[in-house]
Amino acid sequence: MIRLSxxxxxxxxxAYVALAGCYGLVYAIARLQDSAILxxxxxxxxxxxxxxxxxxxxxxxxxxVWKGLIVASSVAFFAIPPITWRHLQRTHESEVHQ
Amino acid sequence: MHxxxxxxxxxxxxxxxxxxxxxxxxxxxxxxxxxxxxLFGLLHFNIAKTLHIDTMVIWLLMGFMGxxxxxxxxEFGRDLSGIRAAEILFYVFCxxxxxVAVVFVFVQYGSSNETALWLINQGRKYVxxxxxxxxxxxxxxLVFAYNVIGxxxxxxxxxxxxxxLMIDLVPLVLLYLxxxxxxxxxxxxxxxxxxxxxxxxxxxxxxxxxxIMAMALxxxxxxxxxxxxxxxxxxxALVLGTGILGLGHHYFWIGTPNYWLTIGGFFSAxxxxxxxxxxxxxxxxxxxxxxxxxxxxxxxxxxxEAFGNFLGAGVxxxxxxLPQINLYAHGTQWTVSHGHFAFWGAYACGVLSVIYLxxxxxxxxxxxxxxxxxxxxxxxxxxLIGMAGALLISGFAQAFVERAIGGSxxxxxxxxxxxxxxxxxxxxxxxFGFVFAIGYVVLVYDLLTLGRRARLVAVPAAAE
Numbered sequence: 001m002i003r004l005s006x007x008x009x010x011x012x013x014x015a016y017v018a019l020a021g022c023y024g025l026v027y028a029i030a031r032l033q034d035s036a037i038l039x040x041x042x043x044x045x046x047x048x049x050x051x052x053x054x055x056x057x058x059x060x061x062x063x064x065v066w067k068g069l070i071v072a073s074s075v076a077f078f079a080i081p082p083i084t085w086r087h088l089q090r091t092h093e094s095e096v097h098q
Numbered sequence: 099m100h101x102x103x104x105x106x107x108x109x110x111x112x113x114x115x116x117x118x119x120x121x122x123x124x125x126x127x128x129x130x131x132x133x134x135x136x137l138f139g140l141l142h143f144n145i146a147k148t149l150h151i152d153t154m155v156i157w158l159l160m161g162f163m164g165x166x167x168x169x170x171x172x173e174f175g176r177d178l179s180g181i182r183a184a185e186i187l188f189y190v191f192c193x194x195x196x197x198v199a200v201v202f203v204f205v206q207y208g209s210s211n212e213t214a215l216w217l218i219n220q221g222r223k224y225v226x227x228x229x230x231x232x233x234x235x236x237x238x239x240l241v242f243a244y245n246v247i248g249x250x251x252x253x254x255x256x257x258x259x260x261x262x263l264m265i266d267l268v269p270l271v272l273l274y275l276x277x278x279x280x281x282x283x284x285x286x287x288x289x290x291x292x293x294x295x296x297x298x299x300x301x302x303x304x305x306x307x308x309x310i311m312a313m314a315l316x317x318x319x320x321x322x323x324x325x326x327x328x329x330x331x332x333x334x335a336l337v338l339g340t341g342i343l344g345l346g347h348h349y350f351w352i353g354t355p356n357y358w359l360t361i362g363g364f365f366s367a368x369x370x371x372x373x374x375x376x377x378x379x380x381x382x383x384x385x386x387x388x389x390x391x392x393x394x395x396x397x398x399x400x401x402x403e404a405f406g407n408f409l410g411a412g413v414x415x416x417x418x419x420l421p422q423i424n425l426y427a428h429g430t431q432w433t434v435s436h437g438h439f440a441f442w443g444a445y446a447c448g449v450l451s452v453i454y455l456x457x458x459x460x461x462x463x464x465x466x467x468x469x470x471x472x473x474x475x476x477x478x479x480x481x482l483i484g485m486a487g488a489l490l491i492s493g494f495a496q497a498f499v500e501r502a503i504g505g506s507x508x509x510x511x512x513x514x515x516x517x518x519x520x521x522x523x524x525x526x527x528x529x530f531g532f533v534f535a536i537g538y539v540v541l542v543y544d545l546l547t548l549g550r551r552a553r554l555v556a557v558p559a560a561a562e
Contacts, residue, residue, distance in 0.1 A: 028377070032381065080375055084379065
């Protein structure tokens with residue numbers, strides 16, 4: 001690994017997860033307030049996360065297997081908020097009906 | 099109030115006291131980096147650091163035990179069995195912690211013989227307590243396990259949360275046995291030592307706090323048992339699935355086979371995924387209750403736990419967990435930064451949330467709010483985030499100058515320690531450490547005087 005790329009790669013990895021968290025947070029608030037603007041904001045944040053992932057894949061000296069993990073994790077990060085939200089809604093609604 | 103709940107209050111008092119010792123010894127450790135000659139020949143850095151880390155482990159453990167002793171009688175509908183033994187052992191536990199601390203400060207170290215191992219220090223990082231005290235910890239944990247499992251047996255009642263808790267107590271006790279040094283080969287010894295450190299922190303403690311938070315959520319937000327148990331199973335499965343084999347991310351520089359680095363990197367890289375689910379859950383709960391409960395501090399500390407865990411363990415952890423980064427970052431202030439943030443988010447915030455929840459009940463408060471808790475919440479979190487950020491900068495400098503450029507030679511170590519970024523990061527850490535300490539003082543004052551001030555707030559709230 002080239003010396004400076006150690007710090008660059010680490011910062012990109014941190015930004016990658018932080019943006020995934022921001023996406024989840026904005027997505028959840030958008031669902032909570034039923035706000036179209038916030039939904040678009042969530043999409044923008046996820047796009048930034050995607051750009052970070054692409055940068056990691058194309059630009060960093062990580063081995064191919066780790067780059068594959070980054071791509072797979074991005075797909076999981078995209079799916080987790082809506083799946084979690086639906087599951088939460090379902091369990092709470094069924095609780096209310098009971 | 100059940101006897102075990104009275105015992106819980108004592109455990110919380112001891113936990114908060116040790117939280118203070120941890121903060122003070124942390125400040126001392128931070129100051130050594132700014133002024134290495136401080137207390138030269140009297141009290142060395144390693145003693146302050148040992149006190150800082152060991153009291154961190156013990157205050158969190160006491161906080162967990164207090165939470166379980168408080169919440170479990172409601173779960174079983176009766177007091178815990180064997181509570182008399184637990185009451186006696188509480189005082190033995192506190193006395194042992196005090197004696198060990200005094201020995202660490204005033205005796206410090208002994209010769210390389212069995213006597214020193216038994217009476218002064220076992221010489222194992224994070225579990226330095228001498229052998230007699232380590233045996234005492236095992237006895238306390240065994241009685242604690244009996245309190246839980248024995249009560250379930252006598253009451254013939256096992257809820258989902260209690261079942262998870264009982265299963266968790268077995269590895270919690272067994273893993274601590276690794277604290278007793280038995281292997282002379284250093285690689286083999288460190289291999290197993292990490293089982294204790296990692297599997298306590300990233301497996302058994304995660305499950306323990308999951309059980310505690312599940313019971314606390316039912317009391318704090320009135321969430322139904324079916325929902326919290328469903329989430330407990332999912333989150334425990336995901337956390338254990340990613341956490342157990344994440345063990346390999348510690349196996350650097352100790353002579354373990356290379357495949358551990360790949361296994362550890364892979365599984366620990368998956369750890370942010372369940373943490374994101376927890377963030378979504380926290381936002382859902384916050385929205386469902388419109389950020390309003392009868393206990394605002396407990397609620398906010400609960401939220402801080404979800405977000406702090408994601409940031410500390412997820413973001414800060416992911417930065418260093420892949421082997422190509424970890425190779426350089428391992429054992430630098432970079433990992434210290436991650437450790438501070440992750441412990442705070444995953445455990446400390448949860449314990450503080452439960453303490454506020456308990457105080458509301460013991461002091462008969464309809465509502466808990468006010469301004470003081472907000473100041474302590476802000477100062478503690480600002481101080482912690484500031485410390486983690488400052489340590490991160492120092493860690494960057496260390497990993498870059500000492501490891502990547504210098505190749506980990508002794509000269510490179512010195513160059514790393516003298517680097518301007520490293521030094522300024524350490525100064526900033528000390529400053530934020532003081533902010534954290536102020537937050538602690540305000541927290542203690544708030545906890546001690548909560549009833550009086552909260553009643554003043556509660557009167558108009560009740561009149562509405």
